[in-house]
Amino acid sequence: xxxxxxxxxxxxxxxxxxxxxxxxxxxxxxxxxxxxxxxxxxxxxxxxxxxxxxxxxxxxxxxxxxxxxxxxxxxxxxxxxxxxxxxxxxxxxxxxxxxxxxxxxxxxxxxxxxxxxxxxxxxxxxxxxxxxxxxxxxxxxxxxxxxxxxxxxxxxxxxxxxxxxxxxxxxxxxxxxxxxxxxxxxxxxxxxxxxxxxxxxxxxxxxxxxxxxxxxxxxxxxxxxxxxxxxxxxxxxxxxxxxxxxxxxxxxxxxxxxxxxxxxxxxxxxxxxxxxxxxxxxxxxxxxxxxxxxxxxxxxxxxx
Amino acid sequence: xxxxxxxxxxxxxxxxxxxxxxxxxxxxxxxxxxxxxxxxxxxxxxxxxxxxxxxxxxxxxxxxxxxxxxxxxxxxxxxxxxxxxxxxxxxxxxxxxxxxxxxxxxxxxxxxxxxxxxxxxxxxxxxxxxxxxxxxxxxxxxxxxxxxxxxxxxxxxxxxxxxxxxxxxxxxxxxxxxxxxxxxxxxxxxxxxxxxxxxxxxxxxxxxxxxxxxxxxxxxxxxxxxxxxxxxxxx
Numbered sequence: 335x336x337x338x339x340x341x342x343x344x345x346x347x348x349x350x351x352x353x354x355x356x357x358x359x360x361x362x363x364x365x366x367x368x369x370x371x372x373x374x375x376x377x378x379x380x381x382x383x384x385x386x387x388x389x390x391x392x393x394x395x396x397x398x399x400x401x402x403x404x405x406x407x408x409x410x411x412x413x414x415x416x417x418x419x420x421x422x423x424x425x426x427x428x429x430x431x432x433x434x435x436x437x438x439x440x441x442x443x444x445x446x447x448x449x450x451x452x453x454x455x456x457x458x459x460x461x462x463x464x465x466x467x468x469x470x471x472x473x474x475x476x477x478x479x480x481x482x483x484x485x486x487x488x489x490x491x492x493x494x495x496x497x498x499x500x501x502x503x504x505x506x507x508x509x510x511x512x513x514x515x516x517x518x519x520x521x522x523x524x525x526x527x528x529x530x531x532x533x534x535x536x537x538x539x540x541x542x543x544x545x546x547x548x549x550x551x552x553x554x555x556x557x558x559x560x561x562x563x564x565x566x567x568x569x570x571x572x573x574x575x576x577x578x579x580x581x582x583x584x585x586x587x588x589x590x591x592x593x594x595x596x597x598x599x600x601x602x603x604x605x606x607x608x609x610x611x612x613x614x615x616x617x618x619x620x621x622x623x624x625x626x627x628x629x630x631x632x633x634x635x636x637x638x
Numbered sequence: 639x640x641x642x643x644x645x646x647x648x649x650x651x652x653x654x655x656x657x658x659x660x661x662x663x664x665x666x667x668x669x670x671x672x673x674x675x676x677x678x679x680x681x682x683x684x685x686x687x688x689x690x691x692x693x694x695x696x697x698x699x700x701x702x703x704x705x706x707x708x709x710x711x712x713x714x715x716x717x718x719x720x721x722x723x724x725x726x727x728x729x730x731x732x733x734x735x736x737x738x739x740x741x742x743x744x745x746x747x748x749x750x751x752x753x754x755x756x757x758x759x760x761x762x763x764x765x766x767x768x769x770x771x772x773x774x775x776x777x778x779x780x781x782x783x784x785x786x787x788x789x790x791x792x793x794x795x796x797x798x799x800x801x802x803x804x805x806x807x808x809x810x811x812x813x814x815x816x817x818x819x820x821x822x823x824x825x826x827x828x829x830x831x832x833x834x835x836x837x838x839x840x841x842x843x844x845x846x847x848x849x850x851x852x853x854x855x856x857x858x859x860x861x862x863x864x865x866x867x868x869x870x871x872x873x
Binding site: 366369371382384385386387389397398400501504505508609610612613614615616618619621622 | 644646647648649651653659660662674677678680681682684685688689767768769770778796800804
């Protein structure tokens with residue numbers, strides 16, 4: 335014989351009584367009436383005098399809800415529960431890794447967009463030097479290889495400043511990829527916070543660390559692989575421009591992605607509750623009562 | 639042991655013949671799971687439909703307001719002159735000396751489409767948000783439109799802030815408060831006109847709400863009949 339879980343029952347004064355019998359507690363979890371579907375959250379649990387059963391009455395239709403039930407004898411429910419839990423874990427991992435790769439992809443996008451200006455500056459400077467050395471030669475295109483000697487002798491910080499510097503990177507990024515980063519991370523964070531309903535806020539922050547770690551790991555591998563690749567090939571303005579701004583674009587995009595993800599995780603549940611409150615009448619909102627009870631709040635349409 | 643239904647509790651009860659301990663026979667959790675899933679599905683479907691409708695209506699109305707305000711600025715006119723003039727079909731000369739043939743621009747149709755969208759939004763707010771008080775749902779609707787027509791201030795604020803922090807010379811020319819403010823005032827004036835049209839649709843919204851309520855009631859009674867039939871068949 336199983337009784338209602340202890341964490342869903344709040345004790346009341348033993349002297350209180352009800353027409354059905356002695357009051358033993360209050361339902362604090364999410365439990366719907368089997369007759370009309372009304373959420374019984376906050377209803378009194380009574381020790382019924384005739385059969386000595388624990389029951390709660392639905393305030394809407396008067397149907398008694400039994401809290402003392404037979405345990406399940408079949409094994410399939412446990413098997414299904416284990417399979418669903420495994421599937422859920424796999425989905426969570428896929429989503430987290432996907433979030434990490436989204437941040438990484440947007441970091442690459444940010445680098446590409448910002449490298450365009452610097453690429454032109456490098457190529458122009460190289461062209462000027464080339465024409466000064468070879469006055470009769472034709473101007474070089476942007477795709478022509480750049481000599482290592484020239485690259486090592488040139489003032490790179492001056493080239494970077496000429497392209498607009500850090501403020502230009504911040505401006506161009508905030509007008510392009512960071513807008514996508516903001517909305518995608520806010521959406522994924524909100525989804526994550528609703529998917530992990532049983533998890534407290536402090537643990538949610540820990541869950542946010544996983545995709546950020548994935549993004550950092552993939553970014554480090556990507557940058558290292560590209561640096562190694564540059565050692566094997568001829569230098570071009572595009573690759574050199576990327577190499578110069580990686581140290582700005584990757585960390586800033588990953589940090590911002592993490593901040594937006596955490597914001598999404600913090601705002602997700604209140605936002606979902608607000609949307610449910612606005613769009614649904616109380617009768618329908620009770621089906622989503624778990625959004626409230628997971629954070630210890632009173633679901634709509636229930637009586638304390 | 640066969641259970642019996644206690645008339646006072648309306649529960650299927652099994653009493654042990656040895657120790658007289660009573661237990662309640664419950665439905666299988668899988669069937670309970672599906673009934674709960676159906677309720678969640680219904681709630682999520684309503685949220686989805688309402689969110690899509692809200693997105694479409696708010697997006698279209700604010701889009702029309704932005705486009706009409708831009709056209710009014712192009713004609714150097716206030717929102718009221720612009721709205722009245724759209725239906726006069728006269729060629730007019732703007733302050734900058736440009737002669738405009740109005741009927742070719744389709745402004746009358748654009749204004750009528752905006753009014754129709756506002757009327758639909760008014761009916762929708764009245765009929766489907768009946769669970770909120772009148773003032774609350776209208777304030778929320780108008781506030782959502784107000785935020786959408788005022789989005790330019792976010793971009794302007796960001797540009798100004800960024801330009802002042804980084805002293806980017808290329809941005810200073812683009813940030814002009816007067817232009818932003820004038821365009822915003824025209825949009826707000828058009829928005830007020832939209833709110834009036836939305837409120838005018840109230841007499842259509844109220845019967846629509848009753849129709850919706852009757853339809854929901856019929857659906858609920860049908861479900862209840864089915865549930866009672868299934869319960870009777872089981873017993």
